[in-house]
Amino acid sequence: MRASPAGATRALTAAAVLLACAAGTRAQSLVTTLSTDLVPILSNFTGERIAVFGVVEPGAAPRPKAGWDVVVTVRGPRxxxxxxxxxxxxPLWLNLDQRRYIAIPAFISVLSNRPLDLIAQAEVRDDLRLGIEPLIPSQTAARAANDxxxxxxxxxxxxxxxLFSESAEQVRFISPNVFQAQIDxxxxxxxxxxxxxxxxFSDGARVTKSNLGFRVTKTAAEQWVADVAHQNSILYGIAxxxxxxxxxWLASLVFRRD
Amino acid sequence: MEIYLPIAELPIDMFLILGMGVAVGFISGMFGIGGGFLLTPLLIFVGIPPAVAVATQGPQIAASSMTGSLAYWRRKSIDFKLGWTLLAGGLVGTLLGVMFFNQMRKLGQLETVITISYVVLLGSVGLLVSIESVKAVLATRRGKVERKRLGGRHHWYEGLPLKTRFHRSGIYVSVIPIVGLAVLVGFAGAVLGIGGGFILVPAMIYIFRVPAHVVVGTSLFQILFTMIAATIIHATTNQSVDAFLALLLMVGGVFGAQFGARAGANLRGEYFRLLLGFLILVVAARFAADVLTRPPEPFSVTPTETVR
Structure with missing residues (x-):
């Protein structure tokens, strides 16, 4: 996976803007922004790196001695x-048992500056749905018993x-109050x-949070093909x-020997 | 080089798909079969969603069989009368098959039905063809002259009403068993997501004693039209035909089919059948292994609906 040069430029610009005038989404003492809010899927799409920038406003809350902890949770469409x-x-092995789960995110990425169990206690993590496990409901949609x-x-x-990942290395503090995270x-x-x-987080408790979002979409040709396939399906099929x-026919012309 | 597929919604290596197209196209041109029974598992194996894999089969096989048909047509190896007769039955069978397919999906267990049908169908056809051709090869080795068709020896089904002469094939039989066979093949094809050539070719050789060189061209001709219909039906009912994926497979497939058709023309009848029989058996064994051995990962995850 690689970050595009354009993405890097966007990220730097975003960081500059953020640091200069503390723009972006404001949640009390936390200011955050994303390097992009739209990920276009081109025909050569093999992944994208999105940067998250955040600033803890000085004076809003006393900075803990051990430093701030940051957890970035990314959830895809459910x-x-x-x-x-x-x-x-x-003698056969067959699909005989199944469970259906509803509202499962198609993508989960939990990023933090250090392991989650060092940031908060288990009860706090469950309560705040921190980490992959608390994000997947254990209840099944079907009548079948939970397993x-x-x-x-x-x-x-x-x-x-x-598609599901946890990383304790992808949030980095640039200075005591400024951090950066990378969503792969x-x-x-x-x-x-x-x-x-x-x-x-400060000393195992959540101080504040901020919500952002981005959208992954097909672009031009890909979207056009998909649209035609869905809206004019008969034409698409015939075409x-x-x-x-x-x-x-062309191939047989090319290969004709006689 | 990776390319993003708009309907399958994932990136895939272009050359991998092209290569798969060439390989399956070669086999398709050689034996006059669509190659769907090889391509569907291959596509699913590289990560294409099963619905897209089955639906995208249509245009790919249509392109390959178009090239193949033209090559055989130039050699005058297509019995058009037989082809149209088979096509009529095939379309009826396809329609019935799609209805059965949807019904089984409603009841669940579609995957089980498909896997077991593959094993039984491929296994028995493959075994029959292999045994027969091994016998034929051994007989030729021992110096016996291959038995020519015996005049006057007929099976009961050839004498049914509506007897028709198929000049190119040199047969004179009732159309009822021919249409019946085509309905059956069309039905199985729709349920299993395959063209059905691997059933049609041996059946025409053994049941109706159509000469091998005519069988392949005629089978390709019938498959061409069945697959055009399949493409349109899939596109309108489940929108799972990926045009990008199809184009890659096609380009690879038509090249492969050209070489395959030439290789097939130089192959002697009994060796031709032996190869085909073994090929079918290998795929059957692969499916059998799937259901007969303890899976390393018993669980599988399928997204059923996504809110965007």
Missing amino acids: GAVTVRRKESWG PRFREALQRLREKQG LPGTAPLGNYDVEVAL TALIAVLVG
Whole structure:
């Protein structure tokens, strides 16, 4: 994954603006901004790096001796997910059991300046939904009984795909009151609206938080193709079939020997 | 080089897809089969959502079989009368198959039905073809002259009403079993998301004794039209046809099909059938392994709906 030069320029500009006039979203003593609020997916999209900048306004709250802690939680569009489990049925292994979960974010990234268990106690983390685990509801949508193995599998598989991640290294303090975080969006990042919550901690308690957001969208050609496919589906189908016949015919012209 | 697919909604390596197109196109041109039963698992394996993989099959196979059909047409190896007859039955079967497919999806367990059907269908067809062709190869090795068609020896189904002469194929049979076979193939094809050539080719050779060189061209001709219909049906009912993915597969596929068609023309009948039989068996074994062995990861996650 790489950050585009344009993205880096945008990020720097954003940081400059932020530091100069403390713009961006204001939540009491925390000022934050994103390097971009729109991630366009071009035909060569393989992921994007988004920067989060934040300033803790001096004097708003006394700075803890150990320094501030920051947790950035990024959540992608939510949707229903079915988790299936293969079980043996005679000699066969078949999908015999399943659980359905609703409102599961398609993308979760929890970034912090140090490990979450050092920032806050377990009860506080659960309460404030800090980390991947508290963000995935354990309740299933179906009538089937709750089975923690399904929820665990959901988390494990999504982490393997790079869609759920926790990192204690991607928030960096530039100065005691200014921090920067990097959101790494993979190429498989689902389209839609993303929420970014920046929470400021002091001595294991949340002082304040600020909410931001960005949107991942298809651009020009990709969006056009998708729109046509959905709105004029018959035309799209006929056009695709015609292209197929044309390509086949052209190839036979190219390869004709006699 | 990575390219973003607009319908599948993920980036994929362009050359990987092109290469897969060439490989499947080669096999398609060689045996006169669509290659769908190879391409669907391949696409799903590289991460394309199953719905998109199945739907995008249509245009890819249409392009390959267009090239293949033209090549066989120039060699006068297409029996158009037989092709149209098969197509009529195939379309009816496809329609019935789509209805059955939707019904099974409603009931759940569609994946199980598909996997087991693949194993049973591919396994039995592959086994039959392999055994027969091994016998034929051994017989030729022993110096026996390959048995020519015996005049006057007919099966009961050839004598049904509506007897028709198919000149190019040199057969004189009732159209009822031919249409029946096409309906069956169309049905299985729609349920499994395949063209059905791998059933059609051996069936025409063994049941109706159509000469091998005519079978391939005629099968490609029938598949071309079935796949055009499939593309339009998929595009209108589930909007899962990815034009970008299809174009990449097509470009690779048509090149592969050209070479495949030439390789097929130089292959002797019994070796041709032996290769086809083994190929089908390998895919069947792959599917069987899927359901017969303990999966390393028993869980799978499928997003069912997303709010944007």
